Amino acid sequence: MPYEVRAAVAVEKGAPAEVRTILVPDPGPEDVLVAVQACGVCHTDLHYREGAVGDDFPYLLGHEAAGVVEAVGPQVTGLAPGDYVVLAWRAPCGRCRSCRRGRPWYCFDSRNAARPMTLLDGTPLTAALGIGAFAEKTLVAAGQAVKVDPAARPEAAGLIGCGVMAGYGAAVHTGAVGSGDTVAVIGCGGVGNAAIAGASRAGARRVIAIDLDDGKLDAAERFGATDTVNSRGTDPVEAVRGLTGGHGADVVIDAVGRPETYRQGFYMRDLAGTLVQVGVPEPETTIELPLLDLFSRGGALKSSWYGDCLPSRDFPVLIDLYLSGKLHLDRFVTETVGLGDLEAAFTRMQRGEVLRSVVTL
Incomplete structure (x- = not known):
């Protein structure tokens, strides 16, 4: 019935x-x-x-x-x-x-x-x-x-x-953030802050949060960001390079999904660095990049589907981290x-x- x-x-x-x-x-x-x-x-x-x-x-x-x-x-x-x-x-x-x-x-x-x-x-x-x-x-x-x-x-x-798993998995699974890595996260909403928490949990040495809103950047620090960049009045690419000895981040996570943030993320990476897109783009948006830059900068450009998670494996782990005060x-x-x-x-x-x-x- x-x-x-x-x-x-x-x-x-x-x-x-x-x-x-x-x-x-x-x-x-x-x-x-x-x-x-x-x-x-x-x-x-x-x-x-x-x-x-x-x-x-x-x-x-x-x-x-x-x-x-x-x-x-x-x-x-x-x-x-x-x-x-x-x-x-x-x-x-x-x-x-x-x-x-x-x-x-x-x-x-x-x-x-x-x-x-x-x-x-x-x-x-x-x-x-x-x-x-x-x-x-x-x-x-x-x-x-x-x-x-x-x-x-x-x-x-x-x-x-959804949101927490997508962001956390974008850092831990798709981006494979490891101990000592430098990580930049563009967009500090729910997904972006989950990526920050995941990168911090994975042992990143520096986690740089980027957003247009100071309130969201304050929240990002509570999830583990070591540095914040308000991109409203600052070039985020130059800011990240300045915080990483002029090199760029090992892993960049775009939690926004717009052409401008993707382009920023692409150039924000260190040579051979990884760019992970987890922000969902609008259907009509496109991105254009010089093919020589795609070749010469190397590394990996990845899309993260649901944080590349396996729910039966990952959900209980994240709940256990929550109950133990670690997430x-x-x-x-x-x-x-x-x-x-x-x-x-x-x-x-x-x-x-x-x-x-x-x-x-």
Whole structure:
């Protein structure tokens, strides 16, 4: 029997999200039903609402969530009602060419729930990133629900599901930051600060935070930045070179995803350095660089998909770091809001007033 629950739905492109009653079906054979406790407000949700991800409206928004398993499909193993989980938008299939090559963090056929959630009139909803967690209950594939220590408060734990994992993994996995490295992070929102925390945790000798906002730079220092650069009135490339003996950083992480920040990151590297792009670009943007510079500067230009994470491996580790006081997830939570406050939270996010608003249910 379907469950009637309240949820935030983007009905049409550009229109404000609406709180609607939706229908959530019983789990399919390999699905789990999750009672959502908290879900972070991420830029990706706004991209869905604006039609920048696709046009498969209506969208059920929300994807950065923690909650409790209520029911499981008959073929599900390893999860049971009552388990506390963080939801992941990658659930490796184990069968695609990337999984078979031993790289499940790049899975090209990630699992989602087999049965759609719908509006009351039966209209299927497209779940944001295959999750749809701005809802009192949601249905996901079993591989998307990662069991973690229930001692972690859901407002903080849910952030592991997207922004924190993306930034932390961009430093630790994609960028392979090592002991003694110098690291520059462009953009000090939730993802950028998670990258700073990851670089610091990985043993970077110097972590340089770059942003236009002094408030965000202050926050970056609390996550482990050793130096800050306000690029509103300072050339960040020259500033980073000045802080690194004229060489540039070993690893640069672009957590913004704009052509100008990517170009800055490219020239901010030391020779043979690594540039990691984790900020999601707008669909129409392009970048042009001299081919000779691409050749002569060497190194690596990488895109970080979800921090190149394996949720079943990485989520429990990050939660353990949080509970031991080594990863300060609570510092990402600027405010908690209700489901009906989502549009106001989007506005504050666009103004750069928050690291993360979190919807509690």
